[in-house]
Amino acid sequence: MKLFKTALLAAALAMPLSQQALAATPDNLLVVAQNIDDIVAIDPAQAYEFSSGELVSNVYDRLVQYDAEDTTVLAPGLASEWQADADAKTITFTMREGATFHSGNPVRAEDVVFSFSRVIKLNLTPAFILTQLGWTPENIADMVTADGNKVVLKYEGDFSPAFVLNVLAARPASIVDEKTVMEHEADGDMGNKWLNANSAGSGPFALSAYRPGELVRLTANQDYFKGAPKVEGVIIRHVAEAATQQLLLQSGDVDMARNLTPDQIGGITADNIKVETYPQAAVHFLSFNQKTEALQPEAVWEAARYLVNYKGMTDSFLKGQMEIHQAFWPKGFPGSYDETPYTYDPEKAKQILADAGIETPINVTLDVINSTPFTDMAQSLQAGFAEGGINFDIIPGTGSQVITKYRERSHQAMLLYWGPDFMDPHSNAKAFAYNRDNSDGNYQATTTWRNAWAVPAEMNDKTSAALSESDPEKRNAIYVELQKEVQAKSPIVIMFQATYQVAMDKKVEGYVNGATSDFVYYRLVTKN
Template sequence: MNHLKASLLATVMALPLAAHAETPDDVLVVAQNIDDIVAIDPAQAYEFTSGELVTNLYDRLVQYDAEDPTTLAAGLATDWAVDPENKTITFTLRDDAVFTSGNPVRGEDVVWSFARVIKLNLTPAFILTQLGWTPENVEEMVTADGNTVTVKYDGDFSPAFVLNVLAARPASVVDKATVLEHEQDGDMGNAWLNANAAGSGPFALQSYRPAELVRLTANDDYFKDGPKIDSVIIRHVAEAATQQLLLESGDIDMAKNLTPDQIDSITSDDIKVEVYPQSAVHFLSFNQKTESLTPEAVWDAARYLVDYEGMTNSIIKGQMEVHQAFWPKGFPGSYDETPFTYDPEKAKQILADAGVETPISVTLDVINSAPFTDMAQSLQASFADAGINFEILPGTGSQVITKYRERSHEAMLLYWGPDFMDPHSNAKAFAYNSNNSDDAYAATTTWRNAWAVPDDMNDMTTAALTESDPAKREEMYVELQERVQEKSPIVIMFQASYQVAMGEDVTGYVNGATSDFVFYRLVEKD
């Protein structure tokens, strides 16, 4: 970077809030609340913002990328061969990938990176340990010979499931030689990697000051197209009002944490707002321990008693969009049909035809904060139209979730998000419950609502996990979503959305359904 660019960047960072400036043409300046970061080492990073940083600093063997964050694509591996019988996937590494240190990416870097996650055993390690890897066996399960890496797994898994695990954050490949130079007391470089980076991604970490600033610079040796911008500066700005002021004054290019009201108040033609579907799905569920909620007609009627459009046009405008299946839109295998609309007359007819006596009185547990209490009040009003009367029971998040885990609720308004990008993550939660007894606790919506899932649906969920044909596997998950959508005591209503306000001249920004799919590589400022 030349002296003029450096001076411009310094000016941008030093500007008082009341000043007006234009950011440099080749620098994207972002205002964002980044105080959630605990760690940026990919073996430990588990927060929203840290996921965003890891994605832009590191690569994986296979990955979801900026061109299409819904499609699993080649990363550090150019191709791979699957042997489902021997539970083995063999990867061929590309020969043009280098770390930002200048070191080439080698097979031994992959082996060491995976083993490092397992041996450190920090928060996200569970994603990789699903494959049967332990500190004792991981270096036998993952081996390298030149530019060939062989991955073995232990379990009845579809290779597609395994590939999605290997596309997750903790499977990022780090520069072994550089990291070991900074090892302290056997920590495998963990302390150093929580202040620095050693990846091969599209950007290098130029500076990181917790709860203050992140500065990324373009990796000119990146093996894919881009980055198209020289630098990304992420300023920690906790206050949404300050973010709006900075954006409207031209001191930043992008504001990531504006409220819906602030979004609505933007009138400048120089600012646009993009909406990105997120991974959390929001649902209303009925505990099958409550006798009045066990008739299937109650489930069927409920789907026509949600004022979907009314809520998305008012109390959750910009925060959620209508989505009625358990796997989020924007993920491979999603089912995006929304057949249900608010129709209280149809709901009343369904109940009458089934001989369900009304009124029905039901308690509805909800987290005591916006927008959840507002959503509960909307449901209370719309369900009353058909004689289903909700008594709203607000509580703290921990109180509501504890009650849910105990199966002591009647109706519940809550949300669910996947741990990683594979449909089994949610299918197990919404379409599987092989043991409905009280002492068979499972962290699923099905068990928590005491829904004894039909045997054939349980079988399909298990079969989809092991199906080796990716296309057939996605079809199975679509069918599971259709079945849950049509007949279950869980009414999936919405998917979270994320609004980002940015300068009209900013193009190419990609924000997938999770923070792991935030990409700056294709950003340009016209």
């Protein structure tokens, strides 16, 4: 019966839309319409796209991981426990008993050593996440070793164990089945070509089919150490057009549409369809280049915080896409600061400028990516800031043009967004609260350096202290302090956190969509 239903579904997915009006998805399968044409690679040592991140998280496990039950808690994965020695810069992991790969091979400490070494030696796009621990092709054999059912991991750098654990929860730290992978090695590629069409994981689902630009089929791992998924499988069908996704959902051909536009979301009236909203990790901000004299006074920074029409934007053209968030670490993760003390108040802004003796009007250019919603946001900022005596001359450009200008520090004001490379607060603290060397020749991929803001020494020291603090609670408290300070006094005005809306059949429950694409989970989904 299982095979029959699967075959029936495959046939239905191949039909023209005109023939699918009476189609229905099988009860034991979740069928998703999604644009997955961004996928370049699915090997966890290479995968660096949004859609591939989702795939890796459902097929592979890590030693420690943010899991479906609570995406804000770093939980045991293939390691059942660990001991950290901050002084020795060593973490010892005990492997979980009874965990197996989809091949049936047991998950061994040696598989961990192989997986980490493989990432470092292949040195593909996401490898930098692991190499920041001081790992190189030359020393990796000494830095990560197996000892029976334990993995002994060493790192270099003044890092807290909490930071290292978050690095190990990132995508390239996924554990692969060494025996299966090396059976498919070709020309010294350590199985890379094969893993970009197949899988060798231990996660809740196994990859049973992958056709680029067409579909992904996942089959439930009935032996998963946290229990078998609630559905027997997931089919992700590549549907590039949002209108087609909407049609498939409304006709019952899919259970979920992942890429509907805000207008389409707002127009849903069917009783059998619901829309869920999920906060995302990207924060959107306005920043002022400190090479521009008129933007250097702290009173300008403070006044700017009262000239953003936060609610006006989120209640209109940003509805469903963003929520008000005024701190650099996204809501929904340990260490976040979620208070939003600033509201649109032009009179207060004018008073702040007048009390500081700042003459208006101030004329400033504002660079913005020439696409929605950024152009709409820029126009709202233009109108709001004009009320306070600050005039924006909007300069639209392509994404590459705007970002290149930002990296050159040749802008005046800039409207952009920022997302972490991995879910540790330091990833954003370094970007928004650290800049010890503000010289033109010391290029840094941070918002502080790009805005030529020479961060106060005390704030730099606090950012360094948070990175090395070994007590997780104290560490998070330092990051909260940093966010309050950046929020109150910096040339960077953080305004919003992105949100993501997913339309689905009302019978679908248990879908988890965390703050990044790596935190999308299907394991708990039911179709009642």
